[in-house]
Amino acid sequence: MEAGPVAFIECVQEIPCNPCEAACPFGAITVGEPITNLPVLHGDQCTGCGACIAPCPGLAIFKVHLHYTETTSLVEFPYEYGPLPDKGDSVPCGDRSGNYVTEGKVMSVRNPKAHDGTAVISVEIPQAYCLEVRTICRKGRRHDGQ
Numbered sequence: 019m020e021a022g023p024v025a026f027i028e029c030v031q032e033i034p035c036n037p038c039e040a041a042c043p044f045g046a047i048t049v050g051e052p053i054t055n056l057p058v059l060h061g062d063q064c065t066g067c068g069a070c071i072a073p074c075p076g077l078a079i080f081k082v083h084l085h086y087t088e089t090t091s092l093v094e095f096p097y098e099y100g101p102l103p104d105k106g107d108s109v110p111c112g113d114r115s116g117n118y119v120t121e122g123k124v125m126s127v128r129n130p131k132a133h134d135g136t137a138v139i140s141v142e143i144p145q146a147y148c149l150e151v152r153t154i155c156r157k158g159r160r161h162d163g164q
Contacts, residue, residue: 023066023083023092027059028114029076037073071096072133082148091148092125094140099156102127102137110155111141118155120147 027038027047036049038057046063047070049055071079077096086092093111103109103124111122122141129137143151 019082019084022085023068023081023094024061024064025059025066025068025070025079025081027057027070027079029057029074029078031076031078032056035075037075038070038079041070041073043067043069068094068138071138072136077136080152084145084148086142089145090142091145092140092142093122093148093151094126094138095152097137097139097154098135099154102129103139103154109141111143111147111151112153112155113150114152116153116155119150120144122151122154 025046032054034053036053038047039049044063044065046060048058048060066081066083068081071081071094074096077098081094083092105124105126107124109122109124111119113119120143122143124139125142126140127137139154141151141154
């Protein structure tokens, strides 16, 4: 994480699945045989390109750029809800359970046809939350009392 953006894999399902392995142009993800193995990220080979994020059907891959600025990090994750935010929007960011963590600023929204409906959103957040933020809290779903 100190060197630049890197992918994180939080896959916990031992099912026949390997699109992340096939999507990585640098061979940084290995599932191998049997195809039910959990994917392994080889961090020294990961360039942080993010090609593995949208193809994961379990939405289990995200990317962190720890030192986006001196005080902020950039977290990139899959997002399959609508409406999509716009670049520049201030959004409530949530953890794995959707609970509110912090505010973030949308830096990019990518949703090409090749992603088959899975948008990839990048949000700038305070560095302290880079290993917690995994999503945007949907309107009406913010769990911090607001």
